[in-house]
Amino acid sequence: MYCRNLREMINLNPIQRGGIIPKETKKVIYEFWDGYSICDFCQGKLDEIEHPNIKHFLEEVAEWLNIDFVRVTHGAREGKFAVMHAICKEGDYVILDSNAHYTSYVSAERAKLNIAKVGYEEKYPTYKINLDDYKKVIDELEDKNKNIGLILLTHVDGNYGNLNDAKKVGKIAREKGIPFLLNCAYSVGRMPVDAKKLKADFIVASGHKSMAASGPIGILGFREEFYDKIAKPSQNFPKKEIEFLGCTSRGLPIITLMSSFPYVKERVKKWNEEIKKTRYVVEELEKVGFKQLGIKPKEHDLILFETPVLDDIAKKDKRRGYFFYDELKKRGIGGIKPGVTKEIKMSVYGLEWEQVKYVINSIKEILLQF
Amino acid sequence: MYCRNLREMINLNPIQRGGIIPKETKKVIYEFWDGYSICDFCQGKLDEIEHPNIKHFLEEVAEWLNIDFVRVTHGAREGKFAVMHAICKEGDYVILDSNAHYTSYVSAERAKLNIAKVGYEEKYPTYKINLDDYKKVIDELEDKNKNIGLILLTHVDGNYGNLNDAKKVGKIAREKGIPFLLNCAYSVGRMPVDAKKLKADFIVASGHKSMAASGPIGILGFREEFYDKIAKPSQNFPKKEIEFLGCTSRGLPIITLMSSFPYVKERVKKWNEEIKKTRYVVEELEKVGFKQLGIKPKEHDLILFETPVLDDIAKKDKRRGYFFYDELKKRGIGGIKPGVTKEIKMSVYGLEWEQVKYVINSIKEILLQF
Structure with a gap:
């Protein structure tokens, strides 16, 4: 009933390739699989627990992402909702790209916000977002006296695997003085991301999607300017932060995220090699009648054919x-x-070259049969 | 760095005793520890996934709790916030008991609600809540024309382990036509709970605290009357429910909750035996100078001495x-x-009689040394 039988398979699902946990993490799971296992030495604040050293880990993540503060969430979507709920007012507008994940919409709906969309530079076949249009959409809303609470950009989307030039939108947002959230569910943990360079005020990341963690778990990074709103303490329990309901990921997922982190930092350094593999797959499979959609050449491992x-x-x-x-x-x-x-949709992220070639040859072999 | 060294120990922490996972569940973890492992055959809705059979599981849980619908949450606190956010209006009052968990307060704060407290029948040493006072507090708020959005009762609190007669509050709530949420973080999964009998409109439960699951995970049960508000679909993505941001527990925790469920159903049937063990501990340790606080005799395994x-x-x-x-x-x-x-604070929940006696004798031995 429960067996997945995928353990020994090559799994090409892009949503899963970045969440495969390394051996080191599997070993740690045995020690922490019971409920509330991380709370043995808690002094009342999850992100300050020192045994296991969550405090140090979060400081490391903040440094790695080049952002002032970091909190643990249950995933990227929970991070997006927390930001919208903390910094926007009911009825505010969120501007987002047309390739935004459904959870960006649902988070805005839950926070009772309005949505304005930025369209494509071209639809088929690249589905490239027109980033300059963020300015246009802002102007249009401002002309109508609408309050814009947040600008959201999907760093890499889950349909086409298009990488957006986030800095461009970051600059527009900073000039206009509107907070800017970058959804890095498909980027942080796979490729280098530098929040300051991209001028992001908020970064959300996904442990189970791209940080080799057993989910659900995510990271929310934010700039100091927003500390008082995001990390606002409870009036009744000053150690507990309201937007995180005190503690978020109080169990195994945070342990797997921590334990996989050294592995993740290393793999991110090999991003160029991943792009090479991805482009090789595209090149080979286009020879036999597949056609890659999205921006060319590929700048991310998620491929839609x-x-x-x-x-x-x-x-x-x-x-x-x-x-x-x-x-x-x-x-x-x-x-x-x-x-x-x-x-x-497929990805060969993290596979050995030999496996990549095996996948390509298998697909070619299947096509030849018919 | 990561070793807990508690694996072979007898762990008396009440917050952890109900979350120890059984052998069967440990085996299943190996198959599902990668991120997004449960999504292989998803058709767009977490609670309708049939491989693994989450759909059937949730129907079973609803029947077991005797409530109309059930959803998966990240924990009891996330369930409380979801209910408050979905059914209350900003500024509404939540009435809660003086033994309420801090997350009941923080959830209310996050949902921008006001709080009114029901006090004790007696403070030291029983800290028994005056359940009749729910009526009094309602009347007082109504006299001041305040809108009451929700009545919350902590079924068993985490300080004294006092079990409240929930039906009494359920009746008051039903008579007044105010929605009633029962926080069962310390009861569901340890002892029998029947939502209809207790007249609860909402039940929140905790997988990692009391359902032998690897957290964070919880259950939210609700009556049909509230379906449209709790399970409200996204306008843009009709398969995705707003309050759950589409999917909540998209990974290992839901698998452990499912896999432990047959074990949990069985252990709940042996609740009387657990109470016997608990009362025996109290009897023996009071002989050597400990004094049990909270209601006497014990009706729950959590003991404060x-x-x-x-x-x-x-x-x-x-x-x-x-x-x-x-x-x-x-x-x-x-x-x-x-x-x-x-x-x-301690609990011997789930320990063998032999272990219970070993714990008592160890404590006596320690005291004799001095």
Whole structure:
């Protein structure tokens, strides 16, 4: 009932490749898997626990992201909601990009905010966001006397894996004096991110998506200017911060995030190699009829392919759309959505070159069969 | 750095005794410890995933708690905030008991609500809440034309382990037409709880505190009457519920909660035996100078002792208050707050009778040394 059978497979699901935990972390799990296991020596504040050393870890993360403060959340979405809830007023506008994750919308809805969208420079096939339009959308809202509470940009989106030039939006936001949140669910933990350089006031990151952690867990980084609002203490319990309901990730996930952190810092340094692998996959699979959507050449490991060649086979094969999932599974490859053949999403992040080649050859072999 | 060394110890910390995971659950962890491991076959809604069968599990939990609907949260506090945020208006009053957990206050603060407190029938030594006073506090607020958004009762509190007669408050709430939330962080998963019988509109429970799960994870149960507010879908993404930001516990914790559930259902049936153990501990330790605070006889496993006898020793021993922690540790017993000797909090929940006797004898032995 509970067996996933993916343990020995090559998993190509982009949402999962950045969350695979290293051996060192697996060992630590045995010590901390009981509920409330991190609270043995707590003095009342999660981010100040020294055994295990959460305090030191968070200082390290803040330094690594080059941002003033860091808190632990249950994930990127919980970080986005916390920021919106803490710094915006009901009815304020949040400006976000058209590739924003659904949780950016839902967070804004939960915080009772209005949404204004920044569109594309081009839709098909690159779906590139027109970053200059942030200025235009701000001006339009200001002309209508609307209050803008937050500017949100998806650093790398989960559909096309497009990397946005965050600094451009950061500059616009800083000039206009509007707080700027960068959603780094697909970037922090995979590639280098420097909050100060990108002029981000807030960074949200995802442990289970991109920081090799067992979720749900995330990071919220913020600038000192916003400390009083984000870290506001409870009137009744001054050690407890309101937006985090006192403590957030009070258990195993924070341990896995901490324990994977040295591994994550190292892998981020090899980002160029990951891009090479990704571009190689695109190059090879475009030879056999796949077409990469999103910005070219790839600047992130998440690849969306348009795959008419798979769709043609699905029309003939008795397994219909499931043939591809099925044939990959036979070859020990998983993580491609079952039944879908018009478009496929994949990533080879963190795989060895040998595995990358095996994946490419397997796909070519499957296509040759038909 | 990360080793807890508590694995082979008898842990007496009441906050941890209900969250120790069984063997069956440990095995399942190996399959699901990577980030987003439960999302392989998701169709867009966490509580409808059938592989692993979260859908069926949640239906079982709803039946077990005798409540109409159930959702997964990150913990009891997140459940309380979700309810307050969804059904109350800014400035509304929440009425809560004087033994309420700090997160009940912080949740109310985060939801921008006012707080009114129900006091004690007696303070020292029982700290028994005057449940009839809920009526009085309601009347007083109504007389002042204040809007009451929610009535909250802590089923069993974390200081004295006092069990409240929730039905009494449930009746008052139903008569007055005010929604009633029962905080079951210390009850659901340890002892039988029937939401309909107790007239609770909302139940929050904690996986890591009392349901043998690896946290953070909780359960929110609610009556059909409140479905539209609690489970309100996003305008932009109709499959995603706003108060849960789409999906809450997207990883390992939900797997451990599910996998421990058969074990939890069984242990709840043995609640009477747990009460026997608890009362035996009180009886034996009161013979040597401990004094149980809270309602007598015990109706819950969490025991708070006033321990002047330990305090006297601390004044003489060179280890000061740490002697007790130290002496227990030598005997393989942990979970008593280091350095504290005026009062100690403990629980023998889930221990074998032999272990219970070992704990009692160890404490007696320590006292005899001085």
